[in-house]
Amino acid sequence: MAGMSRYIIARSIQTIITLLIILTLIFIMFESLPTKPQDLLAINPNILPSQRDAMEQLFGFDRPVTERYLLFMKNMLTFDFGISFSSAESVWSLLEERIPRTMLLFGLSTILAYLIGIYLGALIAWRRGGVMDGGAVVLSLTFYNMPSFWIGLIFLVVFASELQWFPLTGWYDPTDQIPLFEVGSIGYKIVDIAWHLTMPLVVLLLLQLAGTILLMRTAMLDIIGENYMITAKAIGLPERKVLFKHGARNAMLPVVTSFIIAIVFAVGGAVVLENVFSFPGMGALYIRSLLQLDFPVAEATLYIITLMVLIGNFVADLIYGYLDPRVRM
């Protein structure tokens, strides 16, 4: 493909620069926090000033800013996150079990939302003007503007609390009773996790679906008016083929663009929903570490989240570049 390698290189450079800028931003933000972790720990009046100084040294706050900055950059880029201030475990061990959980949640929901959304959006646009079109648009608009945590809470009340179809919290609970599977077996684990994951997934899915359907519908409506679509129909191609092979494929372009934005919002949504559903993922860790002023954990979590977003963007850019040759110029 023409210009693909150049395109990839340009995008890679852009991603790396963005990453460095964001890291610097993170560093500056944490530097501007007025309270330092040793202040939190020194609230106990029994701590002697010499112990407080020792803590300051331990946390590295007695060194000049520039030295800390370089150390920070080096550590972040080599994934050396150090030890959590609040729980004295290595940060990486805290993260390594949570990253796959959050990725599972919002990765799955984003992919599903896009697959379903593209299909539905195209379908609805094709039958424009009908009741289904109007209804779908109204529903999508409503869900699009809903705060995610609110709909999450409602789901909790209805499905978990009242109907008791799904559990209230968490991830994997060996005390659950699941028929057919033994506790601890792989099958049990999969079913249990799936059962716990369902509600946050559905909520996240609904919200992302709303945006996707709206976007796909708009893009599709644009395309439908184009000449080549009329031609295809006039030739006598089967309707399905016209719809999907000619129409949707072109309409997908702006949708893929919005995939980039969707990842960004999905991360934000995941953070909030993890709070509501007590889901032990990265978002929950992030908020907890912010409230505890646990610098290493907060910085590392933010970094990983940003990294995931940037990589997602990069991949989306690549796909877009593959689909639309015009971009590669």
Added chain:
Amino acid sequence: MTEEEKSATAKAGKGGDAELELSLQSRKFFRKLLRSLKATWKLYRSSKSGLAGLAIVFGFFFVAAFAPFISPYDPDFKAPSEDIFIADSASMDLALERNWSMPLGLTEAARERQLQRILVYSPEGEAKIFPVHDENGIVISVPLYGNVPVNTTYLNYVHFYTTFFVIVTQVDGVDMLLEYDYNLIPNQLYPEWEIPFTPKYFSNLWNAYSIVLTDGRMAFVMADDHSIWLIDKRPPNPVDNMVRTYTDTITIPETIIGNPIVLDGFFRNGSMIIIPTDVGVIAYNLNVSAGAVTGYVNDVSIGNRAWLANYSVEGEPFVPVAETSDVITLHYPYDAADEYTKLHVWVASEDGRIIAFDRKTGNLTFAKPLVMPAIRDFEIQALYPSPRVVLVVGTSGDRGFMAGIDPRNGTIGYSNNQYTSFTGHVNSKPQYVPGQKYYLFSTQEDVYLLDELLKVNATFRAPGGGAVTPVAFVGNIFVSSIITGNYFALVTNDNDLFVESLHGRNVAPLPPGTYASGNHYILGTDYEGHDILAWLIYGTRAELMVGVTAAFFAVVIGTIVGLVAGFYSGLIDDLLMRTTDVVLSLPGLVILLLFAAVFGPSLLNIIIIIAILSWAGIARVIRSVTMSIKERAFVDAAIIAGASDSRLIFRHIAPNVLPYAFLYMTFNISGAIVTEAVLAFLGFGDVNYVTWGMMLQYLQISGHALDAPWWLLPPGVAITLLSLAFYLIGRAFDEVVNPRLRKR
């Protein structure tokens, strides 16, 4: 051109009236504006959803503007106690109209103050002891009869293994200390001691318990104007199985003005008796001598004077607060780990200072003025000891206040935040309820509970039309080792002994309906009793303000960036666009949280943060619009005519870009409203303002998210509706601005 215009231009061309030219231009401008507005409206109104959106938004603005008239209550309103509190209570008619004392709870210290009896007495000669027990709630039984002589004062006392209490009274003109069993077994011979004077002051009574000692020991100090009397009754020692009592009296020339305090609550070598006099605070050593071999105590006496601390700071005398007889309080420890509390003797001065003397030497440690940021003119009533803080009680006009002083430095604790004010003046000794960790006190009309930060936890009207006596914590009720109620008692206006529990009294949030007080809560209340509808209505103001302001700033920044980038292209364009890309690819909410954590969750910060993270999208669009406008013919014409860059941008391009800016502003408002709600929900909202997001946060925090649908639904519906309305406006306007979107 009209005739008028022709002549005016002709005049202007002649270098004529400059004013005329200006007014002509502005008139042209306004006419053009009016025309384009009319055309816009014509196109806009063909979209039903757009009209709906506009109607909804106008509705919200109306509500926001007229909130005080529409809302049933104002935002500070809290449902009264009769609606919120279902109390576990009991009352007993005291039959005789007397000046009843504050009720004393007779409890077992061993079991966290298991309540056994309640004692009320009156100086006119009545005493009643009521047994209480728990039967799905507290029950007061008929008073015990027994041989309790009555007179002026009572002390109560708690013992580990059996329950007994002591009274100080006058029998046949002789002042006596008598000891009684709780059950008032008749015809029993009770121990008694004669007191050499009529006591006025008694050693520290905290929570109506005197010094709690172990193993049948009883010890305290009494005083009148010039004499101090000590008694120490020791349990039988294993050698001779005898109970021994040691007493001692001293007389001092100074006039005693308040209760004596025994340091550490122990009689042992190294303890002191500290007593306030008119001259200053005086400390006496306690001598406890014991057998060298056995270690058993064989004498307890008041020793020599350890120190005298004058009422003066650096030579300047001060006047100690002496409204009640508690001029000084000693902060004695609640638990052994409470190191700081043992160090000082505390006095309040009439000019509003808190003064501390070192207890070993009597030296002044610090004298700090009491400074409460929100309370200016005040007077200190008294100081009371409590676990970990020294409580300052005072008045400020009609209101009263209570503050907690950090014993390490004499200033208000918890970063200057540990104080609160309330209507009415305190008329009881604030009591610390252990286990539940709150402070209990009453004013003339209300009973208050404060949490450890000294913020109001609960408050309610004293039952029966008001309290005759101050409120007292009388003890806990247990059901199989679990405390099921902390009870407090007072005597009410209609001569009833009223006992009520502090446990599980809050039944808020209340579902919609009408309640005992006659109030209607159309949407119910939240956990503290705020009316949901009222908060919903008042929240509209903050929501609209945050949404519109944040969006406005975002659009202003984005438009400027877009205009400059689109116009200048080249390096500036590249730089600006790269920046925009970086900002666009930031995971917004996550960074938003970081900002909120660093800069603090004030409303202004939230607006700024939302704006900073939202301008990028607009910048992109404005830039592409600018670039396409730049290509148009009229711009070339202006360039040829010699227009400068800024004139080009502002006078020619900007007006054509504005519709897009306005369009994206509506979308931004929609997003900003939801974002603010999310921030508030996660705990980063501004507590000083009522917003719908904060309502949902309180819901989540109070733990009622799953069982209060009247609280859960309205704020979310409001957020969705308002956000949707702006979005619909945006969509309809989009069709106006982008003609190719029409007629689909």
